[in-house]
Amino acid sequence: MDYITTKEAASKWAISDRMVLYHCTSGRIHGAVKIRNTWLIPKDATIPQDKRFRRKK
Numbered sequence: 001m002d003y004i005t006t007k008e009a010a011s012k013w014a015i016s017d018r019m020v021l022y023h024c025t026s027g028r029i030h031g032a033v034k035i036r037n038t039w040l041i042p043k044d045a046t047i048p049q050d051k052r053f054r055r056k057k
Contacts, residue, residue, distance in 0.1 A: 001031075003040035013047040023048050 006024065010017040024032045024039040028048035032041045 002043040003033075004043050006039050006041065009041045009045070015047070 004012070006020040007017050010020045013020070020029075020041070021039065023029050024034070024041070029041055029045055031045060032039055034040075
């Protein structure tokens with residue numbers, strides 16, 4: 001499986017690096033693994049839904 005770093009995921013998803021770290025630590029990105037101090041995210045992972053905002057129906 002190919003992995004990308006949090007900075008690469010942040011630029012791919014157009015969000016901040018800190019927000020990607022938040023999603024990793026909260027377990028919202030499935031398949032993300034932490035090796036020492038670095039989070040690795042699967043290349044085919046999708047951006048998690050932001051639960052801070054309510055969706056309009």
